[in-house]
Amino acid sequence: MPTPNDITGLLARVALGDRQAFDLLYQKTSAKLFGVSLRLLKDRTEAEDVLQEVYIKVWQRADRFNQSDASPMSWLIAITRNHAIDRIRARKTVTADIEEIAELADKAPTPEANVIAGSDRRKINECLEQLEKVKSSAVRGAYMEGYSYQELSDRYKIPLNTVRTWLRRSLAKLKECLSE
């Protein structure tokens, strides 16, 4: 993975309309962003569309990324997640396959992956582990797979409002734990 400094520099050049920098940025970041888009949408055509939309936005709005405290990769992934989730929500029918959700929701990263990913990542995993298992997998499922409250409610057979209440509490706990 390219270093944040590379990407920040490229974004700055892209903001100034530098096409070479744009090509390089695409080369360095598109695989990760396509991975994000595909994981959320689970449909190659849609994931490709979203990837295009994301880079169009990046070309037009790279000036919005300056020395904010976000890492450039997080910024790009946040844009990708937003586009992908908007597209999922815009689908006419909710096609939540319960078995598929159950299978994917348990895909917590292996301990080895955590070690590789470094201390921050360990921290969020530690904090998630302090939640009840069902709640941490709901947070992960929503973030990684784009599940809506409706899908989580179907999945756990809990009324939507109840899911919302306990997910909000879980997020507040997560925030507290991360700030320690």
Added chain:
Amino acid sequence: MSDKANIGPGMGTEGNEDDALAAEYVLGVLDQAERSTLALRVKTDTAFARLVTDWEARLSDLDEAYEAQTPPASVKVALDRRLFDQPQLENHNSLWASLTFWRLISVGAVLGLMALVLISLWTINQPVGQTLVASLSAVNRTEQFVALYETDTQTLRISTISGDKPTDKDFELWIISGDNSPKSLGLVGGVGDKALRVTTSLQSKFVAGVTLAVSLEPEGGSTTGLPTGPVIAVGIVKNI
């Protein structure tokens, strides 16, 4: 930063509805209607946008778990076509060396002829009475400017929408065309509109697609001919 203390975890979930909404928005669990309402708030409500950014940072440590997947090459081809294959003359020093120009010609006799007329007008610096506009800003900066360029008077008017100039500094406006180094257009800022006379050599650079940027410089402007301070606002020039 002081308001950040108020949304701390000690407040509990009921204590800050906005923080909970920002978390839900970033997590992605809300339905379409709620998402579009909040997307609008992100654009218009700085405090709320800040909460969203904080949650993005907080949850971004989960991003490692997304596995990279190389997209098919066709995506980049389609993307380039969507972004750069439009018949507009931008980011090129020499029209004759410009691929866009030749593509334009080949689009068809009518378009080609129109382009030729326009180009000949530009080349001999005759007014074509176009108005170009750019809105300049940057995330996490309060400064905002709007620039308006009239090709027939070669006058650039720039208004400061927001942002106070520090007393011992100046705001300097730059035009950046293609891979060329920035060229100074003069000092800006202060109250109300400011009109800048654009020098002959820079007039031809004012086309849709070039970038304008404002940097923070020592009083009197940069002495090196290039920006020396941070860029505080950027915008792309558009036709109106």
